[in-house]
Amino acid sequence: MNRAGAVTTTDFLERFLAGDRLALARAISAVEDEADGYRDFLRQIYGRAGKAYLIGITGPPGAGKSTLVSHLAERYAAAGQNVGVVAVDPTSPFTGGALLGDRIRMNELAGNERIFIRSMATRGSPGGLAKATGEVALTMDAFGFDTVLIETVGVGQSELDVANSADTTVVVVVPESGDAVQAMKAGLMEIADVLVVNKADREGAEPMARELRVTLELKPEDGWRPPIIMSVATEGRGIDDITDAVTAHRSHLEESGGLTSRRRSRVQRQLEELLAYEFRRVCAAARDYDNLLEFLTAEVQEGRLTPYEASARLFKEVSREM
Amino acid sequence: MNRAGAVTTTDFLERFLAGDRLALARAISAVEDEADGYRDFLRQIYGRAGKAYLIGITGPPGAGKSTLVSHLAERYAAAGQNVGVVAVDPTSPFTGGALLGDRIRMNELAGNERIFIRSMATRGSPGGLAKATGEVALTMDAFGFDTVLIETVGVGQSELDVANSADTTVVVVVPESGDAVQAMKAGLMEIADVLVVNKADREGAEPMARELRVTLELKPEDGWRPPIIMSVATEGRGIDDITDAVTAHRSHLEESGGLTSRRRSRVQRQLEELLAYEFRRVCAAARDYDNLLEFLTAEVQEGRLTPYEASARLFKEVSREM
Numbered sequence: 001m002n003r004a005g006a007v008t009t010t011d012f013l014e015r016f017l018a019g020d021r022l023a024l025a026r027a028i029s030a031v032e033d034e035a036d037g038y039r040d041f042l043r044q045i046y047g048r049a050g051k052a053y054l055i056g057i058t059g060p061p062g063a064g065k066s067t068l069v070s071h072l073a074e075r076y077a078a079a080g081q082n083v084g085v086v087a088v089d090p091t092s093p094f095t096g097g098a099l100l101g102d103r104i105r106m107n108e109l110a111g112n113e114r115i116f117i118r119s120m121a122t123r124g125s126p127g128g129l130a131k132a133t134g135e136v137a138l139t140m141d142a143f144g145f146d147t148v149l150i151e152t153v154g155v156g157q158s159e160l161d162v163a164n165s166a167d168t169t170v171v172v173v174v175p176e177s178g179d180a181v182q183a184m185k186a187g188l189m190e191i192a193d194v195l196v197v198n199k200a201d202r203e204g205a206e207p208m209a210r211e212l213r214v215t216l217e218l219k220p221e222d223g224w225r226p227p228i229i230m231s232v233a234t235e236g237r238g239i240d241d242i243t244d245a246v247t248a249h250r251s252h253l254e255e256s257g258g259l260t261s262r263r264r265s266r267v268q269r270q271l272e273e274l275l276a277y278e279f280r281r282v283c284a285a286a287r288d289y290d291n292l293l294e295f296l297t298a299e300v301q302e303g304r305l306t307p308y309e310a311s312a313r314l315f316k317e318v319s320r321e322m
Numbered sequence: 323m324n325r326a327g328a329v330t331t332t333d334f335l336e337r338f339l340a341g342d343r344l345a346l347a348r349a350i351s352a353v354e355d356e357a358d359g360y361r362d363f364l365r366q367i368y369g370r371a372g373k374a375y376l377i378g379i380t381g382p383p384g385a386g387k388s389t390l391v392s393h394l395a396e397r398y399a400a401a402g403q404n405v406g407v408v409a410v411d412p413t414s415p416f417t418g419g420a421l422l423g424d425r426i427r428m429n430e431l432a433g434n435e436r437i438f439i440r441s442m443a444t445r446g447s448p449g450g451l452a453k454a455t456g457e458v459a460l461t462m463d464a465f466g467f468d469t470v471l472i473e474t475v476g477v478g479q480s481e482l483d484v485a486n487s488a489d490t491t492v493v494v495v496v497p498e499s500g501d502a503v504q505a506m507k508a509g510l511m512e513i514a515d516v517l518v519v520n521k522a523d524r525e526g527a528e529p530m531a532r533e534l535r536v537t538l539e540l541k542p543e544d545g546w547r548p549p550i551i552m553s554v555a556t557e558g559r560g561i562d563d564i565t566d567a568v569t570a571h572r573s574h575l576e577e578s579g580g581l582t583s584r585r586r587s588r589v590q591r592q593l594e595e596l597l598a599y600e601f602r603r604v605c606a607a608a609r610d611y612d613n614l615l616e617f618l619t620a621e622v623q624e625g626r627l628t629p630y631e632a633s634a635r636l637f638k639e640v641s642r643e644m
Contacts, residue, residue: 274633311596322641
């Protein structure tokens with residue numbers, strides 16, 4: 001743990017704040033692995049964060065999210081911004097999960113000095129992923145990126161949580177066999193600030209856009225109607241429309257006070273995650289916790305206690321040590 | 323809450339234990355909604371559970387899981403078993419998310435007296451889904467079903483948790499554009515007891531099966547090598563091979579003692595979930611919790627506290643009331 005623990009030294013912090021990318025990579029690893037000292041590190045950089053604009057890109061597997069993300073990153077970089085990319089999509093080429101062609105594109109992107117890419121492992125506890133992603137995004141924010149793009153596959157609830165923690169959420173769908181309907185059922189419609197119909201050169205794109213428009217009109221009006229944008233990410237078509245829509249949404253949030261309230265919700269969610277996390281930590285550290293858990297598990301399995309009785313007893317023992 | 327609260331009456335419990343399906347449906351709703359009295363209800367039926375065999379069916383969206391599940395349910399029903407189906411897949415026709423043809427098939431299935439189908443909402447906290455699914459499966463188990471099939475979309479971590487809580491886990495993939503590779507990256511390979519290449523009449527099925535076989539051979543040997551089965555669910559092809567593989571895996575687990583240890587892990591996970599759940603409940607009920615959370619959120623947002631300081635304070639206040 002010594003190597004990771006080194007993120008707490010003054011020298012390390014200075015290198016991080018001076019923009020040293022090796023220090024950034026190491027800091028992110030420490031945060032992701034919850035290495036010794038990572039909380040102290042986050043404590044030290046926290047005051048530097050809050051300047052980056054966080055954009056979530058989500059949608060079903062195969063919607064072309066990674067290609068879109070790489071075009072967006074290049075577009076922002078070309079405009080003089082420094083861009084951080086966090087990929088929490090197990091099917092993303094950033095995490096090694098996609099086709100060769102995509103991966104080659106990602107490698108080109110990695111050569112751009114203004115762009116920093118980081119993929120996240122998706123294993124571990126469900127709450128853990130949202131916590132780690134938020135902390136990695138925070139680390140990038142504090143490092144000084146102007147824009148942080150967070151790519152997630154929008155199927156499970158924890159991934160929706162991740163996507164939903166961005167300032168602007170872009171939902172990507174493709175005109176394929178009920179994909180849009182399925183995506184919508186999965187809760188993507190509620191979190192979309194900008195809707196993208198990618199692979200719009202395929203059949204069914206226009207009818208799908210119309211269908212989405214009708215559904216969107218049923219949403220309660222809150223001053224922002226998510227635009228529907230047609231794109232062909234592989235050819236770079238529609239990318240400007242997406243960045244324009246994100247800019248428009250950002251202006252809307254800033255003018256309406258929505259940005260402050262979104263970020264407040266994000267902080268509140270983070271506090272509740274940290275609270276649950278602290279409880280798990282206290283449990284794991286409690287005297288005899290492992291033995292008691294093992295004993296109570298056996299009691300339940302052999303029918304002498306119900307899980308509810310057993311967990312009540314576990315809770316009582318743990319709270320005695322708090 | 324009165325209606326749901328009624329699940330605790332003796333009369334209701336008698337009807338449930340006598341096999342009244344309306345009582346079952348009502349019990350499941352109470353469990354899913356965490357309605358008044360649901361924990362007492364679960365406490366009362368807990369001793370009846372443990373006889374059903376739980377089969378998880380998971381895989382990426384569009385792999386044909388629902389069609390497979392309906393064939394499996396019919397096969398088990400034809401063999402004289404009573405079968406419960408829990409669908410936690412937002413893209414499943416059981417939950418209304420798929421194409422018309424599928425939905426018609428599901429309706430036919432619903433006419434079979436030996437089969438009971440229940441779909442679960444996927445919204446709510448990530449941990450909540452796994453907890454609710456486990457409790458619904460337990461309710462079906464206690465009701466007296468011989469087999470409970472749990473269909474989940476295998477993308478997010480919480481869905482993997484659900485799938486992984488079955489006795490036997492069947493992972494379904496299709497020969498399409500890197501789907502298998504992506505599914506494997508998402509952690510499906512580790513949890514597969516039986517692997518199904520569905521839509522095996524499509525091009526690429528054989529190469530995919532070979533690829534999967536090679537990958538499986540790299541897995542550490544633990545006495546069970548997951549078989550790879552080719553199926554065409556829409557035509558009912560390969561279904562017998564799947565049920566045979568599940569039976570073989572069940573025998574293996576029973577002979578090796580693996581079933582007991584799997585169920586022990588399940589109980590242990592359940593206890594830990596209930597513990598975390600109890601903590602959240604205590605927090606929500608703590609005096610001034612909401613006010614304190616709001617105050618601390620503002621302190622963090624205005625830069626006077628870091629989230630770590632704020633959550634530590636929150637934890638201290640909450641634990642004082644425990």
